[in-house]
Amino acid sequence: MRLAAQIKGGYYPAPPDAVAHAATFLRPPNGGRFCFLDPCCGEGAALQQIAEILNAAADNVYGIELDPERVATTQSLLPDSHILGPASALGVACTRKSFSLAWVNPPFDDQISGGDRVELEFLRQMIDWIVPGGVICFVIPESTSNHWSFRQLFIQWFEEISIEPFPEHCRPYNEVIVFGRRLDRARSPWSLNWNHELQLPHMYDIPTGRKPTRFIKVELTEAELRDALRVSPLQRHLQPHADSLLVEPPLSLGKGHIALLLASGHLDGIVQPEGEPPHVVRGTAKKTQYVAGVEQSDNADGSVTTKTCLSEKITLTVRAVGVDGRIRTFEGG
Structure with a gap:
């Protein structure tokens, strides 16, 4: 254009x-x-x-x-x-x-x-x-x-x-x-x-x-989405509870840890870092297969055997919705 x-x-x-x-x-x-x-x-x-x-x-x-x-x-x-x-x-x-x-x-x-x-x-x-x-x-x-x-x-x-x-x-x-x-x-x-x-x-x-x-x-436009969130029942879930306590792990979580958290549903809900507004987090873990390699070997009768090696890969997706209605998506695998 x-x-x-x-x-x-x-x-x-x-x-x-x-x-x-x-x-x-x-x-x-x-x-x-x-x-x-x-x-x-x-x-x-x-x-x-x-x-x-x-x-x-x-x-x-x-x-x-x-x-x-x-x-x-x-x-x-x-x-x-x-x-x-x-x-x-x-x-x-x-x-x-x-x-x-x-x-x-x-x-x-x-x-x-x-x-x-x-x-x-x-x-x-x-x-x-x-x-x-x-x-x-x-x-x-x-x-x-x-x-x-x-x-x-x-x-x-x-x-x-x-x-x-x-x-x-x-x-x-x-x-x-x-x-x-x-x-x-x-x-x-x-x-x-x-x-x-x-x-x-x-x-x-x-x-x-x-x-x-x-x-x-x-x-919806961004403004329309923001207005819809403002009157949505979701708003009450964006506010922190008085007795909520965030406990940080001593070491950074690996991909396996995050995948287990996502699969068990524990990485969903309200997150509010200290001094920052709250946001709602939703995570998913998807397992896919891919071809890791192909091996060929010669047999005694002159034929060729092909062996395909498959491996699994976990793709992590985390979405966060802030109080301003903005949706952020983080992906990793």
Whole structure:
């Protein structure tokens, strides 16, 4: 990702003219209700614009945004809709096959956590959330739409595929909109050809659908976690007991000692060094096997015997939660 893009979190809102142009290819169900999602809704401009053009009920409009300031802007713009944040769509739990229409304008980034491009991660999430027969409008740079990995995933789950560029006067990054209709089940991408599957842009009828029964954050921010811990029953366990007495061993504990303590559950609970605030400690010990060596010997009949030597390794993990809600993890093996 370019430095300027990193500063704004890869946030490139679609211009109103581009959104209006995309909406000309969408037709809402006649008299039916449908749920509409924008998983990267930014300040909510595109979400509101498409909802108004398609006459979507406010209670059936859903949005997700990571930036706290943009979340507040969207919530004030669409007070009767379901705007979730600050959250990433990749950290949200939602009922599968819920949305009839998804407008997806993800961050333009090369990769996430050393893996696939961000756009691919968002596409996988949308595949899980869109109803069979539902429509996706995926906004990406034209160069990304030419990537083999994107095409293979898209063609596996969508049909009626078409690509429409942004209008020339509002296309700073060569953005295109990839339309598609979700299939009921995946098909083998190896027997398909992207160019053969491509169609001319046409009208996409949006199917009816039901509202998701679950639409919640599962990844909390540090501030949210701190607030949750403040009102949690766990707080009383963070306070020291009046009769508690810490006794230090005369010598440092070895790995075997620590493993026994972890296995017996004695390295769990409240710890408060003198002059420092208390914290809760939780430890685990996991035993794994690994190949320590391979030996080969020749037999009298000319055959070779291979002997694999296995050894065991204990991996120790200790987690500590402080009064500020910060979680620290220590690992050793």
